[in-house]
Amino acid sequence: MPVLKLPDGSRREVAVGARSRDVAESIGKRLAKDAVAAKVDGAVVDLDRELPDGEVSFAVLTPKDPEALEVLRHSCAHIMARAVMRLFPGVQLAFGPPTENGFYYDIESPTPITEADFPRIEEEMRKIIADAEPFERFERTTAEARGLVADLKQHYKVEHIDDDLKRYPSLSFYRQGEFIDLCRGPHIPHAGKVGAYKLLSIAGAYWKNDVTRKQLQRLYATAFFSQKELDAYLRQIEEAKKRDHRVLGKQLKLFTISQAVGSGLILWMPRGATVRGLLETFIKDELIKRGYQPVYTPHIGRLELYRTSGHFPYYRDAQFPPMFFHPLGQAVDTWLNLFDAKQLTEPAEKALLALVDEYVKATAVAESNDQKHQALALRAMWVNYQNAETPEGKAKALREWLDGQEAYLLKPMNCPHHIQIYKAEPRSYRDLPVRLAEFGTVYRFEQTGELSGLTRVRGFTQDDAHLFVTAEQIEEEVGANIDLVLFVLSSLGLSDYRVRVGLRAPDSSKYVGAAEDWDKAERTLVEVVKSRGMNYTAEQGEAAFYGPKIDFVVRDCIGREWQLGTVQLDYNLPKRFELEYIGKDNTPHRPVMIHRAPFGSVERFMGILIEHFAGAFPLWLAPEQVRILPVSERFADYGKKVEAELRTHGFRVSGDYRPEKIGYKIREAQLEKIPYMLVVGDKEQSAGTVAVRDRVDGDLGALPLAELVQRLTDEVRERRIRQGGAAKSGE
RNA sequence: GCUGCUGUAGCGCAGUGGUAGCGCGGCGCCUUGGUAAGGCGCAGGUCCUGGGUUCGACCCCCAGCAGCAGCUCCA
Incomplete structure (x- = not known):
């Protein structure tokens, strides 16, 4: 019982x-x-x-329980699929799960669905919901289930059973009228429970998240128990869009992206550059306190360097192409790539051989020794390639020539350069940990579809540092870096983040190094996080190719997750670069490296910060801290005097001396999110005061200038964060 | 890279097979005003780029570029 x-x-x-x-x-x-x-x-x-x-x-x-909403949305996915199947014969269904804010269904339709079809689909859903038919569950043995979905001509469901569900003895289905779907459930009792719903967008999604498989159409939608909740959700989305850093960046003149320069390359405008500079100073001061040493390294480096580190071979497609000095360098590089990828066609091969042949002939009468040497090397490649009997032999001929060519790469990471600084002098165990820090700008050729404002760009600056430590120092240094990241986040009031420990995937070729090093490194990171009592998720496949890492992940205004701060443990690059220090025992030992960046990418961090503050930076970061607003032009002189006085105290201040009404000037300053507005008129001039208007709290009344300076100085020193309050949102 | 949508004045947007408008902003004049928009006037556009269809294309077709959303990727 x-x-x-x-x-x-x-x-x-x-x-x-x-x-x-x-x-x-x-x-x-x-x-x-x-x-x-x-x-x-x-x-x-x-x-x-x-x-x-x-x-x-x-x-x-x-309906009060969050889990009930998930059930409702899952059921609404069925309802949407049912509506689509009525309107589009021959539709194949894939997966249709609930998501955090709604649900989707992946489908394949003989006639593609577009957003123009949404009203029809929604109307059909309305009918289904009005009929309020029950969701009926039934079970079949797995073999019967396979037969049933085959009869229903749902081949993705058949594939799903074959691939993933064979181990279950029986499978469940849900029937709603004529609609039957293989589904684990649970579902709402009947369709009438759906109070409000809306189709949102349509996008491509690969079957089973695999690029090599068919791309399906994913219909995104959402549902609620009531219209009121749906309206509130849609309003919330509209509000979130207003704090989008791409919108605010334009409005507040923080940064711009010009096609004349290129996609994903950020141009910092004076206001944005001011904020960024302040952040950089903030962290630099902190690093000095924590025993870091500053270094500067160039934006490019020899290609060979990144071959040694592994960055070039591992992330070739995600890099700007290497710069070769030899005119044929790029061509041969591409050639070898096609070759390795087995994509070299015969006409292409012919054309490339002809190109080399022509160049060999043209440079036959070389003058200098260097030119002669070059010409001979190229000729040797050409001969070796054609004499080679195997593809490996051909590839070898190309590779040998390429390896002899001078080439440079825009750096995709800073570590190889920092490693060279470590190697520039003999190191004793007494020197360790060596902590080398640099705001290093790196370049990665992100796929076009990935570029997004400041959060995903092709050139960005890491607040990077590399720590070279002994095995005994690892835990303490990793711990200290976690503390640094936490300090940075809390200083800026960022509290909505999660911690991810990125481990390697069990079976993947994308990692370098020995398994025991990996095990050791992964264990250490988990231990450090655990010992601090932090909430974290351990995720396989999230490691860097050289080692595991701890990432701090935040969300942007539309809910996408981005990695900011990171601490990474690396046993591999020290090996690859044969790093050493002399131990107490007077023999060489291998150090371990820690890569870490509390901001991650300064660009991305700025993007998240703009959204976090909705553009209203705290006083210490505000590009313009104070604006003088004379009531009329008659008080411009007094205004300028106040302006000059504040400037001598180090404040970023301007004055609005246009012949506009005070209300108008206040509105503009408020919309520009300037922390303090100082209204000056007759009363203030004769009393030597300023009427202070606060961005958050509004009119604060008159203050003697000295008192105001003290107040602002304190607020900056404490890096006080004051948000919300009386500010209206503007239009 | 893939799927879909979008690309018109500095910004936000209308619009039509017969060479374009609105709001904000900008500039000028008037107003010298006390805590979120004073009035009048003026200027400003390769309608993303390149082809094609057409007597004629911003509009229709094709290709490309860029942005947006999602997928995949993310050292």
Whole structure:
């Protein structure tokens, strides 16, 4: 006999075979009417499922429970799929799960669906919901289930059973009228529970997230129990868009991106550059306190360097192409690439050979020794290539020539340069940890579809540092760096982040180094995070190719996650570059490297910060801290005097001396999110005061100038964050 | 890179197969005003680029570029 422990602590015995729905009814009419699903021993189930024997915890889920909303959305995905199938014959269904803010269904339609079809689909959904038919669950053995989805001509479902579900003895289905879907459930009792819904967008998504497979159409939508909630959600999206850093960056003149310069390359305008500079100073001061040494290194480096580090071979496609001195360098490089990828066509090969041949002939009469040497090397490649009997031999000929060519790469990371600084002098165990810090700008050729404002760019600056430590120092240094990241985040009031420990994927060729080093490194990172009592998720496949890492991940205004701060442990680059220090025992030892960047990318950090503050930077970061607003032109002289005085105290201040009304000037300053507005007129001039208007709290009344200076000085020194309050949003 | 949508004045947007408008902003004049928009006037556009269809293209077709959303990727 089932015995239920109810949320209020009471116990209730129910008959064998009783369903959640029966229990809800026995508790109360109102509850039965509101019931969406039930939660039995922590698992959400349909109201129609029979309760298990024995003692279980039990709760009825109503629209108030977040889990109920998830059930509703999952069911609404079925409703949407059903509507689509009615309107578009021959549709194949893939997956249709709920998401954080709604749901989607991946489908393949013989006639592609577009946003123009949304009204029709929504209308069809309206009918289905009005009919309020029940969701009926039934089970089949896995073999029968496969037959059923095959009969339904749903080949993605067949594939899904074959690939992933064979290990289950039976599978569940849900039927709603003519619509049957292979589905784990649970579902709402009937379609009428859907109070409001809206199709949002359509996008491509690969079957099983695999680029090599078919791309399906993903229909995004959302649903709620009430129209009011849907309206609130849509309003919230509109509000979020207003704090988008791409919008605010333009409005507040922080940065721009020019096609004349290139996609994903940020141009910092004076205001943005001011904020960025202040952030950089902030962290630089902090690094000095924590024993870092500043270094500067160039934006480019020899290609060979990045071959040694592994960056070039591992991330070739994500880099700007290497710069070769030899006119044919780029061509041969591409050639070898095509070759390795087995994409070299015969005409292309012919053309490339002809190109080399022509060049060899043209440079036959070389004059200097260097030219002669070059000409001979190229000729040797040409001969070796054509004499080679195997593809490997051909590739070798190309590679040998290429390796002899001088080439440079825009640096994709700073570590190889810092490593060279480490290697520039002999190191003793007494010197360690060596902490080399640089705001290093790196370049990565991100795929076009990935570029996004400041958060994903092709040139960005890391507040980078590399620590060279002994094995015994690892834990302490990793810990100190976590503390630094936490300090940075809390200084800026960023509290909404999660911590991810990125581990390697079990079976992947994209990592370098020995398994035991990896195990050791992964264990260390997990231990450090655990010992600090931090919440974290360990995620496989999130490691860097050279080592595991701890990432601090935040969300942007539309909910996308971005990695900011990172601490990475690396046993591999020290090996690749044969780094050493002399130990107490007077023999060489290998140091371990820690890569770390509290901001991550300064560009991305700025983007997140702009959204975090909605463009209203705290006083210490504000590009313009104070604006003088004379009531009329008659007080311009006094205004300028105040302006000059504040400037001598180091404040970033300007004055608005246009012949506009005071209300107009205040509105503009407010919309520009300037922390303090100083209104000056007759009264202030004769009293030697300023009327202070605060961005957050509005009119503060008159203050003697000296008092104001003190107040602002304190606010800056404490890096005080004051947000919200009376500010209107503007239009 | 893939799928879809978008590209018109500095910004936000209308618009039509017969060479373009609105709001804000800018500039000028008037107003010298006390805490979120004073009035009048003026200027400003390769309608993303390149082809094509057409008597004629900003509009229709093709290709490219860029932006947006999603997928994939992210050292």
